[in-house]
Each structure stands twice: as structure tokens, then as C-alpha cells.
Amino acid sequence: MEPRQAYEEILQLMHTATDLNAAAALLSWDQETYMPPLAADARAEQIATIASITHSILVGEKAQRLAEYFREHLSSADGELSETEKRIARVFTREVQRATKLPEEFVRRKARITSLAQQAWKDARARSDFALFRDYLAQIVDLMVEEASLRGFSEHPYDALLDVYEPGLTSSVLDPIFEKLERATRSMLDYVRTASTIPEDAFLRGYFPRQAQLDVAYRIVAALGFDFKAGRVDLSAHPFCTSFSIRDVRLTTRIDESDIRPCLFGLIHEAGHGLYEQGIDVALERTFARDGASMGIHESQSLFWENIIARSEEFWHWALPILQEHFPSQFGSISPRQFYAAINRVQPSLIRIEADEVTYNLHIIVRYRIEKALIGGELVVDSVPAVWNAMSTDLLGIEVPDDARGCLQDIHWSFGGFGYFPSYTLGKLYAAMFRTALLNAMPQAPEYVQQGRFAPIREWLQEVIHRWGRTVEPAELVKHVTGRSLSEEDFVEYAWQKIRRVYGDS
């Protein structure tokens, strides 16, 4: 077989699989946005059927043969395949390998248990009763240990799970970074606790009619560059971004009429994901490389726009007049500086998804350490609530009053998402590193933001990050953009700057 012919064959396979994935993604999108309630059972079957067909393509004889061919011949395909084509072939090979590691029987067993576990978790959280979830969590930890062993690892079993979301990252790299991040965050919290000024943020709450909130949010994400001809926005209980092709990117947001933040910052966050998806090179369409480099890199893009840009003081010089136009009585007398300070208030709190930029990472560190200890066999399921509460009190300085606001607050464990949580903090660290790189490459970027000129920044992100899609591994990408390896330093420096600006006397 010639490389060209083999490449055409993997393209065909990927076209079929990605078209099926797009259909499954639409079935899921519809489920969260428009699907009538009684349709749930049939919908679950439809999604499962499509996932199973896609899986059978990946583990099928043809895909295996082609993946093996490229594992052996990729390096010798120079001149016959372009650099992009070789990278796409590598992504294909990796995806086939991944799919092959988990036997059908395991995938089904995991799907069944996690499906029941999600229901049990809902009940347990609603009643704040860990006992209702305990047995499922124990089964899921066993599943995860089994999965780690099926996937394989060199040092710690948790690394196999981390690799699913952040290819190549290991806990031996992550542990010292999280330790340094923890120390820096403790210092910041000490600084904030003893600061003489506390930003006023009461004006962020009030009555903000639904449609006006959407109008503002649409205007702002359109200005950031989200292309509404190649995407759209709908409402869902939990905001998310999904895409069915490079030119079909769906964002959702939610509205709280008593608080201006969830809809606006939620949509900017999802638009950050959306700009990544819309910015992928069209040459990667209908291949496995039409995707983000990793969960953490994807999150860095949403957080770049949500935090680095839209929680900067410069941004509100441009954006506040828009808010004032739609909500004159609420914001008419607020200055950009006041608004900036209000949205950057730092305050330890119980719920991860409501946490500020600084304390958020502490929530992740708690989860990460508990996950790793569970998978490593150093912690038993029964001890999770007590350990959670002790760690939370130690790190955040607040008591956990019940498990609903403690170890039961997040859905991730119930669907078997061990290894997922670190992505959120990785996104923050990457975003801060990309900020440094942007300021080096484009020192005038803050002025652009102040003028509402987002195109140069978006184009820079597209050039260095978005267009590559999944053809690059996260570590390679970060090295290429920043010249350095993953580190907490830029985030810590960025966060200190902000805290001093908000809480200092300057």
C-alpha cells in the first residue's frame, strides 16, 4: 500500500466517523436545549447506537490495519504526504489505539454503572446524603482503576486517566505545580483578607430582564468575533459549547434575571471555546484533528476571553457603555474601575462553579488530590466526605456545612470523569502563559481591548493556537507559543497584579 492510498482510506473512515460524531453531538445538543421531556429514553438509545457504530469503526479490522500501517510507515512518508496530512494520520492512529484499549464489555459496563450512578448522585445531592452515592462511587473508583490499567501508565495509575483529557501530562509534572499554586494562592488570600478595601459589588445584582441580557451578551460576543453565520446561541440549564463542523458551532448560556453575570460571562466563556472551534483550519474538517489540542487548551481559550480579556479593566472601558445603554438605572453611575473591581472580588466560597479566578484553583486542588488518592488506593471511599471537608477548610478557610455543598456538588465522578478536573486549572495556567506571549508579541493588545478592537488578538490566537486543531499535543503547542513548559508562574503573576489593583491602595 502506498502512503497516499492509505491516507485516502483513513480520510474516508474519519469522514464517516466524524459525521456520526456530529450527529451524536447534535442529538446531545438538542437534548439540552429543545428536546421535549418524554423523549429522553429514546434519545439515550439513539446516542448509544451512534457511539457504538463509531466505536465499531475504530476497532474494526480496516481501521486497525491502517493505523498499523501508519505507525510503521509515517516517518518514511516524507514527500508523499504533507506535514498536515502526516499529523492528521498521527491523530487517527492515536485515536484508533485509544479506542482499542477498552474492550466493548468494559465500555458497556462503564456506561451502565455511570448511568445509574448519575441518577443516584442526583438523589444523593438533593438529599445531601453521601450514603446514597457511596456504593456507586466505590464501583466507579474500581472501574477507573481498571480503566487506568487497561489504558496503561508508567508511574501512577492516575496518569492514564489524566492522559484522556490532557495527552502527555502526568501527575509527577502536575504535583509540584499544584503545590506552588497552592502556596501562592494562600499568600494572595492572606493579602485579600487583610486588605483595607473591599470592592463594592451589590450593583451586579438587581433586575435584568431576560431579553436585554441576551441582547448585551450577543452584542459583546459578536464584537469578540464569534461568527453568527457559522454558529448560534441557545439556552440550556448548564452552559456549554459544542460543534458539528467548523462552520456550525453552538453555544448555550443561562439567564438569572437577578444577576448580570451568569448570562454574560457564561456566554463569553463559551464563545471562547467557540472561537477556537471556528478558528480551526478548514483543511482539518471531517478528520479527528478537528478538535482542540486538549481539554486544558480548550479551557484556556474560554478562560482567555472570559477572564484575561473580559475581566480586565481595559475591557470595561469599552463594554460598560453597552451595559449602561441597556441598563441605565443600574449602571449609569458606575465607572469602569468600579465595575472591574466588582467582578474581580476574591472571596472563598463553597461552590466551585461560583468561585472567583483565584480561589477556584483551590477547589480543583482538593478534587485532584482526592481523585489521585482514590485511584492510588491511599484513600477509601468512606473517608471522602471527611477528607473533603478537612481539605476545604484548610485551603479555603471555610467549613463545609453538608455534602451537597461539599463532595457531592459536582457531577463529574458520577459519569466516571476522573482526570477531568485538573483541566479547569490547566486552562487558567495556559491562558496566563498565552497572555504573556500575547503581550510580548503585541504590546499594544490592552489598548486594542480598550478600543473594542478584538480582531488582532483573535487572529493571533487563531494563528498560534486555533488553526492547528488537534494536530498538536498540548505540551508542544505551549512550548511553541510561549517558548516554555507548563508552569503556574504566569498565572500567579497575573493574579497578583489583579489583586493588587483591586485590593491595593493604588
Added chain:
Amino acid sequence: MEPRQAYEEILQLMHTATDLNAAAALLSWDQETYMPPLAADARAEQIATIASITHSILVGEKAQRLAEYFREHLSSADGELSETEKRIARVFTREVQRATKLPEEFVRRKARITSLAQQAWKDARARSDFALFRDYLAQIVDLMVEEASLRGFSEHPYDALLDVYEPGLTSSVLDPIFEKLERATRSMLDYVRTASTIPEDAFLRGYFPRQAQLDVAYRIVAALGFDFKAGRVDLSAHPFCTSFSIRDVRLTTRIDESDIRPCLFGLIHEAGHGLYEQGIDVALERTFARDGASMGIHESQSLFWENIIARSEEFWHWALPILQEHFPSQFGSISPRQFYAAINRVQPSLIRIEADEVTYNLHIIVRYRIEKALIGGELVVDSVPAVWNAMSTDLLGIEVPDDARGCLQDIHWSFGGFGYFPSYTLGKLYAAMFRTALLNAMPQAPEYVQQGRFAPIREWLQEVIHRWGRTVEPAELVKHVTGRSLSEEDFVEYAWQKIRRVYGDS
């Protein structure tokens, strides 16, 4: 192989195929309702991929083997399979046979030509220039002749195409019915033309704000019994009904703020389709029998609710107060009788989709006769515009000013939908026959309508028609419900009653 085992195997195949069909239907629904414009190309690929996978399942070795098994062993499966299961197996067998008749190469060629033809048709209609469509129409007629020969027929090649939409129906049955229908319609038109009264209908036009129209339409279809927990309504340029499961039925409507009719009657029409889909026995879920008995039977259900019920005088005794509540100045002084007369005005017009209940069938007769003559080789494509215009003038009594309002007005030929048009009139004839059966079974039905009590009528329809889904052939179903075979008589009697009531002096 035992019947039970074979049945379980066809169930598995049907589950996979119907889940894929549901995904393809959602991709199409989304395309018409929410999809951003730039997504069109990728979407077309996604739909084509899924259609091709479904097709490959049906023509695959396993499906062939199972279909053959049931062709041979179905009659001997008594006692091992229930009556419903045997009927489902028969639908499976028929579907596999159908899929096998058209070779992959033909399906692709047809898809390619009709895709180009649809674009050409749009241009041709926009410029009212038949020449721009002529070559494509010629190719499509050739394709249709080829398809008829691939599908097979006993008498006329057109019968093979008719059978796609109305299994078992032939032109030898249809021709005399259409001739009698034509004669009766001519008489009705003569009566209307010489009537002394012309119903006033100016009050149907005005300014009807979008949301108020939707509120009225939702209220009314909810009262008819459309279950919004198992379905929903969205907007699209061309109203349609689709479903992804028995409990996920999607209707669309469109809004003309200057005319009360398109949104309201459009949604009642689609809700008629939707009630059929929601009324199918859940035992047929995820099988090929979860569908209407035929296109004509499906249309009979939409027309039953749109015309027989919602264009009856009794209906407006109940429904007019709702309209008056939402549009007091427009309808405050209108009586149910006046409203009834206005929406039943008979007036020959050029555009099929705008035609009234009576003249509508003449549009279908024109198309049917031209289609049959083209397929039978008695008419050449170049003569279509002239023949169209002559037949229209003869039947409708009006001159066709241009091809855009003549033979280019409908999309069907461009997608290869020869054999489709008769379904519309079949729906009218079936609906009138079902009306007769309903009045026999439930003489008080008109009183129920006047009281807004639609449940007994809907339940009767579900009992005799809906629940059977596609386990019955249309002729069998009609015979079972009405005791008779397809006939134009009931429609003609029903239409005469209405015309006399609207145009007579009574």
C-alpha cells in the same frame, strides 16, 4: 433458525437503522429551523453519510438473509410470533426488498442529479425561465423511468413510482377516480361561479403580531391533543412535521403577520400529522413500522384536522372566542358563521399551496396527468409548459401568466418526487371517508367539536388508524375503517355540503 431468534435479530437491525434515521431526521429538522447558514455543506455530508450507513445495513448480507427467512417462514411462525410481530417482520422484509431494488450506483447518480436539479429549479423559478430547468427535468424523467423499471410494475411504469408513496395503489385505480373527481369539481365550480353570495374574507387579513399568532395556534393544537411533553413547535420557511420517536414529534409553522391563516391552519395541519405520530403504538418504537401507513394516509390525518375539523362551522363556535380574545378589534364583531364562510371561500388560483379545499385537487390532477404522460413516454419535456398551461386553463379557468406560477412552482420534480403529488388528493379523499366512518361510529362528533371536546375524536382516530402505524397497508386500513375501497364519493358529498352551506341561500 427459529422465528423468535430471527425476530430478535431483525429487531436489532431495525433499532440500529431507526436510531440512525432519527439522527438523520434531527439533522434535517435542525437544518430547517436553527442551523447557521454557513453550515450547509457539512450538514449535507452528514446526512448523506448516515443515509448511506442505513442503506448499507438494509442491503447487507445479514438483512438479506433475515428478510429471506421471513419471506419463507412467516406464515409458519404462528404461535411463535404475535400478530404484531409478524406484521413488523413483514414491514422489515418489504423495506429490505425496496432498498435492494435500487443499486448503490443508481442511488448516488440520482442524488447527484437531483441535488444539481434543485439548484437549477430554484434559479429557473426565480427567473421564470423553464429553459434553465429543461435539461435537468429531462434527466430526471429518464432517471424516473429507470427507477420504475428497477422497482418493477405490472401495467404502467408510473405505478412503480406511485407505490413508493402509496403502497399497492395503481394508476388504473386512480385514473377513474380522478376523472370523477374532476367532473364533480367542475360542477362545484359552476355552482360557485353563479352563486349570488360571495363570502366576505377581508377580515382574515390585517396585522396579527407574531407572538399572539403563536399563542393562539399553540392553545388550539394543545386543545386538539398534541402533547407538548412529547413534541414541540418551531418556525421554518416551509412548515413540516418530523419525528425522532413516538414521544419526540416536531412540528413547524410559519408566520405571516398580515394574514391569520398560514400560521394557524399550517400548525393545525402539521399537528394532524403529529397526532398520528404520537398515536402510534409504543410497541412499534424503533421498528420500521413506527411510521404512517402511507403518504396519503398521513396526509389524511393532517387534512382531517385542518379541514374536516378546523374548517367546520362547529369548530369556530368553540375557537372563535379564542381568536377574539387575542385579536378583539379584528374579530370582535365576526360571527362563527361569517368566519366559517370566509375560510371556506372557493376561488380558482394559480398556486397549489394557496388553493382552497375544492380547487386544490385540480392542481393535483394537472400534475398527475403530466407526470404519468412523461413517464409513459407520451409527453416530451419540451411540451411541459404548454401542456401545463392548457390543462390549467381548462381545469381552473385561469390563464397561467408565466412558468414561475405554472409548471415551475413546485419543488417536487427537481428532487425526483414523481408519484408524490397524488398523495395530497388521496389525503383529502381518505379524510372524507374517515369522516363518514366517524359520523357513523360517533354521530355526536360535531357537537363534541362545538364544545371543544376533541379527545373522543382523537381517540377514535388513534384506535382505528394511528396505533397501527405502518403495520397496515393503506387499502387494508381504509377497508377496515370505512368498509369500502378508495373512492372520491365521500369527498364530493362533503365538499358539496360545505359549498351549499357557504354559497347557498340556506
